[in-house]
Amino acid sequence: MAPALLAAIDLAKDYSNSSQGLTTQSLSFVGNVFARVTPETFDLALDHLQRSVGQYATYFGAASLISIDHVVSLLDAGAAKIFVTRPQLEELKALNIDQDRIVLALPGNTRQEIINAIAGTQVDVYSHQVQDTGLVEAWLKEYGTDRPDIFVSFASPAIDDVLRISKLAAVPVIPAEVLTVDATKEPGLLSVARLVMADATSDRPDGLFTTLVTDERGVALGLVYSSEESVAESLRTGRGVYQSRKRGLWYKGESSGDVQELVSLSLDCDNDCLRFVVRQKGRGFCHLATPTCFGQYTGLSKLQKTLESRKASAPQGSYTARLFSDPQLLRAKILEEATELCDAKTKSEVAFEAADLFYFALTKCIAEGVSLEDVERNLDAKSIKVKRRRGDAKPAFVSSQPASTNGAANGTSTDTAVKEAASIPKSKEDPAGVRNGRIAMKRYITTKESPDTILAALQRPSQRSSDQIIGICRPIIEAVKSRGDAAVLEYTHRFEKATSLTSAVLRAPFPESLMKLDPATAKAIDISFENIRKFHAAQKEDKPLVVETMPGVVCSRFARPIERVGLYVPGGTAVLPSTALMLGVPAMVAGCKKIVLASPPRPDGSITPEIVYAAHKVGAESIVLAGGAQAVAAMAYGTESVSKVDKILGPGNQFVTAAKMIVSNDTNAGVSIDMPAGPSEVLVVADAFANPAFVASDLLSQAEHGVDSQVILIAIGLSEAQLAAIEDELHAQANALPRVEIVRGAIDHSITLVVDTLEEGMRLSNLYAPEHLILQVENAESVVPYVQNAGSVFIGKWTPESVGDYSAGVNHSLPTYGYAKQYSGVNLGSYIKHITSAHLTKEGLANVGGAVMELARVEELEAHRRAVSIRLGVS
Template identity: 60%
Template sequence: MAGRFLIQVDLEILLNPAREEIALKTISFLDCVLINVNPTTFSASKGFLQSHFNAFSTYCDVTALEQRHGNIISLLDNGASRVFVTEHQFKAIVKEKLLVDLSRLIIYLDYSCDSSEPVTAAKELNNHIQTLDLPAEIGIAIRDRASQAVIEECAEEVGRIPTCYANLASFTLDQHMKWLEHGHVPIIPATELTIDPARYPQKVPVWLLITNSIRTDRTDGLFPTVVTDEHRICLGLVYSNHESIEEAVKSGRGVYWSRSRNKLWIKGAESGDTQELISIGWDCDADALQFVVRQKGDGFCHLKRPTCFGPYAGMARLQKTLHARKVSAPEGSYTARLFNDPSLLAAKIMEEASELCEARSKADIAAEAADLFYFAMARCTAAGVSVEDIEHNLDLKSLKTSRRAGNAKAQWAEKFGLKDSQENSQANNLSKAIPSQETLKEAASVPKDRNDPAGTIAEYIQMRRFKTAEEEPKTIQTVLQRPSQRSTDDIMNIVNPIIREIRNGGDAAVLKYTHRFEKATSLTSPVMLAPFKQSLMHLPPETIEAIDVSFENIRRFHAAQKDQKALQVETMPGVICSRFSRPIERVGLYVPGGTAVLPSTALMLGIPAMVAGCKRIIMASPPRSDGTITPEIVYVAHKVGAESIVLAGGAQAVAAMAYGTESIAKVDKILGPGNQFVTAGKMIVSNDTTAGVSIDMPAGPSEVLVIADDTANPAFVASDLLSQAEHGVDSQVVLIAVDLSEEQLGSIEKELHEQANALPRVDIVRGAIGHSVTLVVGSIVEAMELSNQYAPEHLILQVKNAEKVVDLVQNAGSVFIGPWTPESVGDYSAGVNHSLPTYGYAKQYSGVNLSSFTKHITSSNLTQEGLRNVSGAVMQLAKVEELEAHRRAVSIRLDHMPKT
């Protein structure tokens, strides 16, 4: 309704129940209130805004706050639609570049006119406005009588101002009409209005203010009226006239005009389905009304439906369903338990929130978000919180001017690998970075400019920079720490029950979790058996060729790792020791999937298993929502001779392969990357002696460390860093710059920023770069010492004589040598394996290789001479350890030997 008039009222009077003549009810339906704010009423004004934000479009006159710009922003943050400021306040806000949407400001002109000639006065006013050089979206307001006369008599002279507000000391309906004709807004004192004209005949009835603001082209003089509920969901179309509007305002109910009966229609008078009137508004042309009501009873429609256009949908429908279930749910039912057991409901909310974070496809995210909304609304319903209350807070957030840093709270930042704001702040201080080069702390961008709400234009994507010569060793050690992961206890508490359920429930339990997490509800079997149908492997020829080329390169490299013959050594005369390898018979290969297409992981795991000669190869990968596996993975499974593909993901797939089910074969070793839940599942089953299964290695987020000197191409360096940063916000990239100048470092940083902004996953890159660093060192030796301390998953050497530098590598998953060897060739097609130790485990573990799929068996073969030669040592050590049977196993044989 703002734009037709504003109702000005002092807050003390408005909140004083003794002042009945201008009580809240007088203006509660007008949706356009202007309150005066001074230092004394500032706190009360914020409270009023918060509690009546949905009831009014509330404007604030803050001219009495002088230079308190923080208070102005606070009022905007708390829900003020617009604020009236002085010229001085406005100029200060612009000068200080405060993050204020200027369209939410209205300037009270510091102007008075002494001329008795309206035309002359209008020209003076226009000249004054011109000197301000106001943005087009700024409105102006005037107080003095002379200027009022100017606007009233010569509005065309100041017509270039979009909206002009005038504070009217007194008010008539004729004045109102004159202002409306010129597109301006009168500010009407609440003391001039009433809903009880019999008691206050000198005041203007509120309903006349409404009817004076609308028009109709209907011959019957009726106003089309759209009725909506608090969510602005349309309940139906009715008609109003002057009489019905008057009765609606007086009674505070939904009252309309019945065309069929030609009389007032008080909604619910007969049916009991009454309406509480919240506000009255109109459309942009002021020829149709909107009644916002709170509907009671069965609904608006005469057919006992919520709306004339059918049932409610979405959140409104869910709210009604939950309200009904709260009242009628049988004792002991699941719904009753949700409402009566806060711990169960809290656990479900946390569970669904976690699943939403893990979801990747559009369908999965929508489904998980719906689950979370359901349980969140159950929590709200149990506490008496409505959708309107939630929307109130969402709308309030949309009006906030100030912005938080956007950091997660410490306990959550730690769980998801984000460094808290205090740690980032300390690191920034240590880095001595240029003030304008902010460190990004998260993937989500923080708006920096109202013309760049996503923060994608002004925000510079840059790694923190440290010169090791200027920092303490402890500082460098701190900045090289990986982003922390969720606590082990939290993960284990989620994964352990899944493992137990799969172990005890078999196929049914696997299907349950596949239906739940992958939404593949059409599946009736948890496994796909070979031979795989050709239709499941339908691929473009170029994709088949790429897979075949990569397949052959990976096969050649791993085949070369085979032991050519058994190792045999005669340790002393007659004592032959040997070692020979045998493939692990049954291996389970976990390939992350769902809608993601990861044939590279299937290749890296399946080919060495095939080359090693494993008798049974079982793959596991989460299916898509239609129950199928991506054809690339099926094609690779076919090529490596996999006997089946388990249609499951996460810890449930790991458990199924570890323990076996009615349809899924048990394996002896599980290999493959995955998220924290997959890794936790692998750790749990490997420590369970009843499972009898081993795993390849612990896992963590992807990472790369690039060492570059003055021979490195900045574009190559940046591309290698970004190739890992795009994996996820928990990935980490490190650049060690060997004696590079400021100009050379700037070139790399410029390339990083420009290349990052060209990527479709730029927001993920921002998150990863936020905890990534550049270390500037003085020599290649120092660079390699830091690299070995870090033990990266991927180490890239873009330095001169890179082949010789490899001699200094002590800890790394895989090394990429020289300018023409990007890390991505190792991920896909060069031949080396990309399943590598991360999170510093390169100090203890190798990446996946042929030996990951084999075991070595030793043997001993002694002649009589050999036993005689070694017997003395064996029997003496057995005597020392007091293991008599061990000693006698040798002595008895000696007794049976022929005497020499």
């Protein structure tokens, strides 16, 4: 749509404080300017475009420019239209430049010159320095209304001539110096208001003009009325001023304070409606104190207002405020959400992920003082560029597989990585774990290798950067902390694909229908339950510890159960009711008042009946239907449905471990954890008395947990034939397993260490500190004294690690990744706390009081000293 007029400016002139004519601010109200550009002022033109972006559109007279490259550069930099000669026009056509952005400058002003110039062209035309307005008026009438836009400048602009041209829908080009927005103050200049309203029409009896008021994004704020007088006043004051049908001029916000800054004004396509673009201040446009007369903002506009409010004054605990104060977190979330959007497949997933990305991207904008209006102005500017790059991605973002900021090693999506199923099977074509055509571990003979080589061989599989994992988990935790059940469900829908779930919690008593088991399975759980109960019950302390440290001074220690515990039961690639038993039974035995389980649901929203049955047997209060960091956060902080706990126990992938570490370090959570954890692992010590088939089966029982698991064989004095026998069994048994592709992933970073002596083997075992240690050696019980670091030990060839995982009675929730050097596995002590007490008689205080007072004096804690001295009556 053509502008009402163009204010012609001098590129070399500063209009910021013009003493006569339009100022820089007034130019923006008019909305369009014209500038003649020469080779000497070309750089000024580019600078002007950069400085004025979003303020007004600039039209350039480029007829005096010789280089067509300069013309194209101006269009590329954002010029609205270029006024060119006929030869320039033909060159631009050859370059496929959009003809809507080209205006043909007429070579003369006679009727015949005009007819000859415009013949056969559909571009807009410009008649320069017109002297005979009547002639132009005549050919405009002859030309009719079904034509391109006509731009006209005047040798001597007079208000009547300009108005006659305007009323014929031509666009007058008038020097800014002869235009004014305050005709009362500058009566000798041409009134912008009169020119803007020259072609306006009204069908109202009172002659008022319907006026639509919008914000800079084009969102309608309300409908009002204007007159030429109110338009003139609005231009003069730079505010939203309208014509009240009852009260005359209406200065919006004069009484309420909800004023409007004028951005621009224009007429619609048929000149019967004005549009005011404003920046609304205060509560909003409507008298009801809403942003618009049509209600609240929605979508991105609403989000922008919320973010601006959070930046100015965020409520305590606001996640958005945290994003503003933690640029690294915000960066990580933008990268994460961009990847999730790339990985989204369905329409709903794309919409969901795009909304997340918009939120974090707009947070970045608001943090840097950038508004949606700024962004949209840049989009508009980019849309009219004529010089196009290929648009290829930068090398860092090019990959043969979809990029991922937090997927598993195979380039999996965020959802796959964050959810509990961390083990991604190897494809049949992947050579992982295969050596010389066989599934085999790498072998080291320690006498032929340096200590550094052996130490390097014992390193666990590399895990993802802890900073990266924590960066992924923190926003999830904060979301659950601030939004409770809604956030838990949102992440469960996303990561577990359990979109049918409407509640995050299954409460006891659990329906019988959810515990329908094969009788053999129920019996196996019952046997395991009882053995685990017996072993942990035996760990109970019969009575408090009482010691009289000196006459009259009795110290004691007594145990109390932790009142509320949260038990994390992994899901993913395997159903793990055994973990529910290992965690739940000792909690029950300890007497914990509240037991909360958490486990990822299946895609249909259900939980496996084996886990529900185990939860029922241990007396769990509820089952949180969630996995990963969101489940940990729900138990740590509590939600509307999830009970807050005092301690969280249970294994999980790297994200679960990171989440446990985060909440345990948050003093506001007030929650502890059992131990850090990593992928499952086993170390088998075998000598010549070991059964090769048994050894191979023990190694594979852990390798099938996941591709990030690791198994180690320490072979003591075995011959080549004996080693080959174990390797043959390993290959044959592995190929018979349904999870062979997972096994190969684990075997790929698993090793055999051939040593000469038991002492050397146990030294290496203690250095490694395995989660599971299996002793398949002669007189295995006699080797137990050598064990310094291990989660749990399995003694002799008839004790496979599997019995510890399920039914023997020992606990299978154990420290991994070398943490067996510092941590115990889960036991009854994990669910109790010890409280100490001291009980002194008068004699006892007299006996110990002197020492207490002296140490208090040394530490300069006088109140401590006086608490004793007052009782003993000494100064």
